[in-house]
Amino acid sequence: MIPYGRQWIDDADIQAVVDTLRSDWLTQGPAVGKLEAALADLCHAPHAVAANSATSALHIACLAIDVGPGDVVWTVPNTFVASANCARLCGADVDFVDIDPTTYNISVPALEHKLRKAAMIAGRLPKAVIPVHFSGRAPDQEAIWTLAKDYGFRVIEDASHSVGATHQGEPVGSCRSSDIAVFSFHPVKIVTTAEGGLATTRDAALADRMARLRTHGITKDQQLMSNKDEGGWYYEQIELGLNYRLTDMQAALGLSQLRRLYEFLRRRRELVARYERLLADVPVTRPLIDVLEESAWHLYVIRIDPKRTGKTRRQVYDSMRAAGIGVQVHYIPVHLQPYYRALGFKPGDCPEAERYYEEALSLPLYPAMSNAEQDQVVDALKTSLRCA
Known part of the structure; x- marks a missing residue:
């Protein structure tokens, strides 16, 4: 994985x-x-x-x-x-x-x-x-x-x-x-x-x-x-x-x-730039990278719009997980957690965050990740969207 x-x-x-x-x-x-x-x-x-x-x-x-x-x-x-x-x-x-x-x-x-x-x-x-x-x-x-x-x-x-x-x-x-x-x-x-x-x-x-x-x-x-x-x-x-x-x-x-902070940051930014190239023709929404050299790039989050892809985020998640790609979702809106719902929060309180959550999928991103592993991630994403 x-x-x-x-x-x-x-x-x-x-x-x-x-x-x-x-x-x-x-x-x-x-x-x-x-x-x-x-x-x-x-x-x-x-x-x-x-x-x-x-x-x-x-x-x-x-x-x-x-x-x-x-x-x-x-x-x-x-x-x-x-x-x-x-x-x-x-x-x-x-x-x-x-x-x-x-x-x-x-x-x-x-x-x-x-x-x-x-x-x-x-x-x-x-x-x-x-x-x-x-x-x-x-x-x-x-x-x-x-x-x-x-x-x-x-x-x-x-x-x-x-x-x-x-x-x-x-x-x-x-x-x-x-x-x-x-x-x-x-x-x-x-x-x-x-x-x-x-x-x-x-x-x-x-x-x-x-x-x-x-x-x-x-x-x-x-x-x-x-x-x-x-x-x-x-x-x-x-x-x-x-x-x-x-x-x-x-x-x-x-x-x-x-000691290796700037090495870590440099590699994260290289991988983000590479994702941008590899996903240029894939029908997903990529993260805004106008501050590529300023962000620490802890996460690389794409959005899966079912109307655009014909696939739900859940379908893509399950497909990629089955292919050995440990995609994740960041984050479930806090106000929709049961503890906070019990305090009176409800769906519709933060529509942008809720819309984002329905589509968000974090792709693997870490400094030790190789180009070959990143290629594997992209190939699995394309397969899951049936656009390979």
């Missing part, structure tokens, strides 16, 4: 983990700080806070800006459920903004319309908006940031797909147009720590609080503690936190993976 995505681990990655296993540190130690420094440097951001997953990083990001009961957080339905769940875990409500039909990112006009409507009818404006970088392409962060200033909400970028991506010449994660940005190091993402995530920010207070929240809400900072002279062993829990720490073993793997 050719998977839709997979990690690429080399001998240096393995050795980095082995060296850590032989060191004095297995859990959070010096490698975590080195990984944070490396990502801060990559993103041109002054602060980075690693966590054991991007979901955890999103959760502590919401906690750090005081999202809680009585608040509402807006995100998009075209994402993994964590983009919404992080707010629910804080006790907040969630609402959804529809997507742009070409980029599949948050629709800025839809966001602006929803904000204007909420302000006019004295509805609840969001405490925060979480725009998602679908497939590694940045949304229009500048426009979102302008709206944030006008309507008074915070911005947390879910940049899980976007390690190494840029936007208008600026690294994603610089947080020049957001409060916090969150990355994922899951094995199918751009670089991996097995499981893991990281948040960047320009705000030292937010960084300090996220670092404290990932470690049970504990501090040894004398300025924050109630008792000053207990001794060098002393710490205090000053708020309710969690154990969301990344291990040094994972951080060592991530640091080693970063």
Whole structure:
């Protein structure tokens, strides 16, 4: 089976983990700080806070800006459920903004319309908006940031797909147009720590609080503690936190993976450009590639229009899976998940995202993929559409 995505681990990655296993540190130690420094440097951001997953990083990001009961957080339905769940875990409500039909990112006009409507009818404006970088392409962060200033909400970028991506010449994660940005190091993402995530920010207070929240809400900072002279062993829990720490073993793997970040990105972009050539005459809708060299290209998603192809997405999916091609669907609209339907969301709430979902199919894309394997994917797609 050719998977839709997979990690690429080399001998240096393995050795980095082995060296850590032989060191004095297995859990959070010096490698975590080195990984944070490396990502801060990559993103041109002054602060980075690693966590054991991007979901955890999103959760502590919401906690750090005081999202809680009585608040509402807006995100998009075209994402993994964590983009919404992080707010629910804080006790907040969630609402959804529809997507742009070409980029599949948050629709800025839809966001602006929803904000204007909420302000006019004295509805609840969001405490925060979480725009998602679908497939590694940045949304229009500048426009979102302008709206944030006008309507008074915070911005947390879910940049899980976007390690190494840029936007208008600026690294994603610089947080020049957001409060916090969150990355994922899951094995199918751009670089991996097995499981893991990281948040960047320009705000030292937010960084300090996220670092404290990932470690049970504990501090040894004398300025924050109630008792000053207990001794060098002393710490205090000053708020309710969690154990969301990344291990040094994972951080060592991530640091080693970063050696090849630009190799990974270059190969992903080569494969995207090659898909564009190979699929030029195939009756599917290909993704917008106007920012080929900016997107991290975590995913390559085509759309299957039954009226155009005479085939449903399900038929193409089943045919390709039977041929050994591990196609996938990204994503089932979050607002249509049973948990969110029970909260009152329903079909028709986000028509663009729902239309997209009915047609979307992710083709395999990962740096270790060979041209021959990509040819096999394309041949299977053509066969499934009966246009070979």
